[in-house]
Amino acid sequence: MSRRALVVVEPRSGRVPAGQLGVLSAAARVCDAVEVLLPVADGDPVDELAGELARHGAGAVRVVTGLPATSAPRVAVVAALHAEEPYDLVAFENSSLSADVAGALAVRLGAGVCWDLSGLDDVDGELVGRRLALADSTSVDVGWVGGPAIAIFRTAALDAVQHPAGDAPRVVPVQVPAATGPEVRLDESPGGADVVRSGLDTADIVVAGGRGLGSQDNIALLEELASVLGGVVGVSMPVVDRGWYPYAHQVGQTGRTVRPRLYLACGISGAVQHRVGMSRSGTVIAINTDPQAPIFDLCDLGVVGDLTEVVPRITALLRERS
Numbered sequence: 431m432s433r434r435a436l437v438v439v440e441p442r443s444g445r446v447p448a449g450q451l452g453v454l455s456a457a458a459r460v461c462d463a464v465e466v467l468l469p470v471a472d473g474d475p476v477d478e479l480a481g482e483l484a485r486h487g488a489g490a491v492r493v494v495t496g497l498p499a500t501s502a503p504r505v506a507v508v509a510a511l512h513a514e515e516p517y518d519l520v521a522f523e524n525s526s527l528s529a530d531v532a533g534a535l536a537v538r539l540g541a542g543v544c545w546d547l548s549g550l551d552d553v554d555g556e557l558v559g560r561r562l563a564l565a566d567s568t569s570v571d572v573g574w575v576g577g578p579a580i581a582i583f584r585t586a587a588l589d590a591v592q593h594p595a596g597d598a599p600r601v602v603p604v605q606v607p608a609a610t611g612p613e614v615r616l617d618e619s620p621g622g623a624d625v626v627r628s629g630l631d632t633a634d635i636v637v638a639g640g641r642g643l644g645s646q647d648n649i650a651l652l653e654e655l656a657s658v659l660g661g662v663v664g665v666s667m668p669v670v671d672r673g674w675y676p677y678a679h680q681v682g683q684t685g686r687t688v689r690p691r692l693y694l695a696c697g698i699s700g701a702v703q704h705r706v707g708m709s710r711s712g713t714v715i716a717i718n719t720d721p722q723a724p725i726f727d728l729c730d731l732g733v734v735g736d737l738t739e740v741v742p743r744i745t746a747l748l749r750e751r752s
């Protein structure tokens with residue numbers, strides 16, 4: 431039986447984030463035909479985006495122009511496409527917007543949603559989602575009764591896999607149906623728009639701080655280093671709990687999952703609930719006064735020292751060099 435999928439992506443600054451290409455790659459691995467719904471703004475490089483999507487497994491790219499950042503038009507478009515020719519799988523990378531769309535779509539189509547997935551497989555002809563549980567210490571299998579299978583994947587959880595250059599994708603313009611139903615605005619979701627604005631999900635470099643900062647004033651040290659490196663500030667949960675920095679920047683089990691090229695952990699002990707949000711980073715550098723801190727077990731480079739001395743020195747050295 432031929433299996434069809436639709437992957438809904440949201441380009442940012444003219445690019446499809448790597449995590450969303452990872453979702454597309456996962457869908458392409460278990461489906462015979464994969465389409466992508468690509469909302470674009472005027473001036474977005476549609477051909478370039480479609481080419482990149484094709485290299486990651488898209489056979490057709492459905493382009494919709496000028497969509498507001500709300501769920502209702504997306505739900506209407508996906509439901510209309512599904513009515514034309516049903517999908518077996520509709521997949522998203524996690525965000526406030528995609529959670530709104532997936533939930534509303536499930537109600538509209540009488541389908542089920544599995545969320546926070548970190549993998550997807552075909553087991554004896556059935557789609558099986560992989561979901562981490564019990565503080566990410568174990569993986570459980572989840573499935574769908576009926577279809578389409580609506581899947582929300584954890585941010586940055588899947589590898590983007592490029593295929594050898596094949597046929598150019600079919601690029602098909604899509605109109606938004608006239609009646610789209612009630613609107614759900616992204617900026618009404620708690621923290622939703624802030625998370626997108628923070629840039630944490632797609633950051634190449636994250637300069638993160640924990641309780642070892644000692645006071646809110648020392649956040650400025652992270653911000654200066656992040657600015658010199660072209661990175662984004664991340665924080666552990668105690669920093670958010672104390673009101674030192676917004677929740678949109680929290681990394682970990684109850685925050686964001688990040689996968690930057692470089693993760694600097696300053697004054698962070700390395701508790702499991704923090705590690706699950708950053709353990710797939712490229713290079714990890716830890717700065718901590720305690721040589722026994724668990725973060726040193728997973729870092730590539732460890733500095734035993736006081737962050738209030740080490741961080742400004744790194745910033746100054748980088749400034750000298752640039």
Ligand SMILES: Cc1cc2nc3c(=O)[nH]c(=O)nc-3n(C[C@H](O)[C@H](O)[C@H](O)COP(=O)(O)OP(=O)(O)OC[C@H]3O[C@@H](n4cnc5c(N)ncnc54)[C@H](O)[C@@H]3O)c2cc1C
Pocket residue numbers: 639640641642643644665666667668669680681682683684685686696697698699700701702703704707717718719720723735736737738
């Ligand atoms: C259900 C649940 C969900 C959770 N979700 C999250 C989550 O999403 N994200 C998260 O981060 N946590 C989460 N936590 C909390 C988690 O268990 C830890 O308590 C938290 O990660 C610890 O944060 P920390 O490393 O900043 O603080 P601490 O564990 O207190 O570590 C501070 C570190 O700073 C070092 N230090 C002190 N002074 C300095 C200095 N001057 N210079 C350098 N180093 C210094 C210390 O040696 C220490 O290692 C969750 C917990 C639970 C139960």
